[in-house]
Amino acid sequence: MFSEEFEYFRPKSLDEAMVLMKKYGENARVLAGGMSLIPLLKSRVISIPNIVDMSRVPELSKIEERQGEIRIGSMVTDYEIENSKLLYEKISLIKEVSGWIGDPQVRNRGTMGGSLCHADPSGDWGACFLALRGRATVIGDKGERTIESDDFFEDSYTTAMKSGEVMTEIIFPIPEKRSGYSYKKMERKAGDFATVGVAVQISISEKGECTYAGIGMTAVAPTPIRSRKAEAFLMGKKVDENTVREAAKIAAGETEPMDDPLRGSAEFKRYICEVLVRRGLNEAMERSKGVK
Amino acid sequence: MMQEGSITRGTHRIKIHARINGKTVEEEVEPRMLLVHFIREKLGLTGTHIGCDTSNCGACTVIYNGKSVKSCTMLAVQADESEIETIESLEKDGHLNPVQEAFRENHGLQCGFCTPGMIMEIAWFLRENPHPNEDQIRWGISGNMCRCTGYQNIVESVKAASETMGGE
Numbered sequence: 314m315f316s317e318e319f320e321y322f323r324p325k326s327l328d329e330a331m332v333l334m335k336k337y338g339e340n341a342r343v344l345a346g347g348m349s350l351i352p353l354l355k356s357r358v359i360s361i362p363n364i365v366d367m368s369r370v371p372e373l374s375k376i377e378e379r380q381g382e383i384r385i386g387s388m389v390t391d392y393e394i395e396n397s398k399l400l401y402e403k404i405s406l407i408k409e410v411s412g413w414i415g416d417p418q419v420r421n422r423g424t425m426g427g428s429l430c431h432a433d434p435s436g437d438w439g440a441c442f443l444a445l446r447g448r449a450t451v452i453g454d455k456g457e458r459t460i461e462s463d464d465f466f467e468d469s470y471t472t473a474m475k476s477g478e479v480m481t482e483i484i485f486p487i488p489e490k491r492s493g494y495s496y497k498k499m500e501r502k503a504g505d506f507a508t509v510g511v512a513v514q515i516s517i518s519e520k521g522e523c524t525y526a527g528i529g530m531t532a533v534a535p536t537p538i539r540s541r542k543a544e545a546f547l548m549g550k551k552v553d554e555n556t557v558r559e560a561a562k563i564a565a566g567e568t569e570p571m572d573d574p575l576r577g578s579a580e581f582k583r584y585i586c587e588v589l590v591r592r593g594l595n596e597a598m599e600r601s602k603g604v605k
Numbered sequence: 606m607m608q609e610g611s612i613t614r615g616t617h618r619i620k621i622h623a624r625i626n627g628k629t630v631e632e633e634v635e636p637r638m639l640l641v642h643f644i645r646e647k648l649g650l651t652g653t654h655i656g657c658d659t660s661n662c663g664a665c666t667v668i669y670n671g672k673s674v675k676s677c678t679m680l681a682v683q684a685d686e687s688e689i690e691t692i693e694s695l696e697k698d699g700h701l702n703p704v705q706e707a708f709r710e711n712h713g714l715q716c717g718f719c720t721p722g723m724i725m726e727i728a729w730f731l732r733e734n735p736h737p738n739e740d741q742i743r744w745g746i747s748g749n750m751c752r753c754t755g756y757q758n759i760v761e762s763v764k765a766a767s768e769t770m771g772g773e
Contacts, residue, residue, distance in 0.1 A: 315638070316637045320636070329611075333612070347679060347683075348660070354637075355658075366680075416748025419660070
């Protein structure tokens with residue numbers, strides 16, 4: 314299948330890319346890994362007159378640690394994330410999520426930046442971005458700005474980025490020492506989008522009280538969402554079997570899943586979400602005791 | 606202010622240079638042409654198959670700059686200044702590659718349609734992970750569909766290939 318005709322641009326720097334984005338605005342789209350954009354173009358679901366291929370823009374492909382935070386360039390691939398020693402040591406949740414995306418060939422091309430910008434309601438990175446309370450740097454005509462993960466997703470396939478803006482990096486605070494993580498994903502078959510996905514990050518004080526709770530959920534609402542009530546419920550409490558069970562119930566209550574003939578009814582997804590939050594919190598709790 | 610003039614661009618025809626199976630090729634392609642069509646139709650390398658054409662089945666898998674990719678989900682222009690390996694690169698002087706040999710010995714194929722993509726994925730996977738266990742093998746081929754074998758003999762073939770190659 315062939316897409317409609319488009320003009321192809323391959324800038325060699327971010328400056329060159331921004332000249333094009335300014336000139337073509339909403340008639341231009343960034344090509345990152347292409348794992349969503351190319352299928353959409355090919356199937357003619359969308360038609361974009363100008364495609365700006367970012368694959369040769371070197372400044373977008375770095376993973377760096379700076380001042381207690383990790384910065385992941387928007388063109389860093391899922392493969393590079395999965396194999397990053399720095400990420401494994403500093404923010405293991407990111408590495409765990411990366412392994413659940415698509416299949417090996419998709420992970421070899423796909424990028425975290427591209428996935429977030431595409432904003433699929435069942436994307437894996439959305440849940441992770443919210444659970445870790447990351448933020449994204451975007452650059453546009455009027456310069457650079459930061460978008461907090463809480464403000465990033467506006468609707469299905471719709472983000473707070475304006476036309477002509479380009480995401481350059483995603484920034485994550487490094488969790489404290491006594492913390493644990495988990496990504497639980499139910500998929501219908503290998504490589505499928507999530508039926509439900511839950512990313513959990515918690516920190517526990519020396520006294521055993523929860524000092525950070527991040528729960529990001531995907532495929533249970535028009536966008537990936539944070540379970541704010543369950544997070545608030547956990548803060549300051551001892552995370553044991555009862556609090557976990559209660560938190561999972563609260564989290565499931567915050568979802569608005571859709572009936573879907575392929576992946577199950579809303580009721581089914583809400584139930585699965587409760588199970589996955591419970592399992593995710595239990596695993597994160599275990600891992601906070603020092604087990605990777 | 607950056608000049609637009611130096612940026613690689615085009616609507617109808619873009620000239621690309623690539624190394625395919627060790628040979629340098631120079632061709633003009635339309636930007637919307639997919640990599641798999643370039644490989645099959647421009648270069649005549651029909652060992653790479655088009656299965657689902659929706660990046661699910663993996664029959665079109667080739668190795669692009671050292672990483673396995675689905676060539677139905679890349680543009681031909683992206684091959685510019687790149688190195689691509691297809692199934693045709695594996696046999697050397699009449700000798701099958703160890704993965705191909707293992708497929709033959711272990712009945713790792715029936716109809717053969719998925720085989721080129723499956724073998725290219727496995728060739729890449731074994732470079733990354735020379736001694737995989739069964740779980741890792743199954744995870745490693747999760748982007749390739751086979752409708753005949755039930756995967757069992759493919760998994761056996763990968764184990765056999767990893768043993769042969771490990772001895773080298």
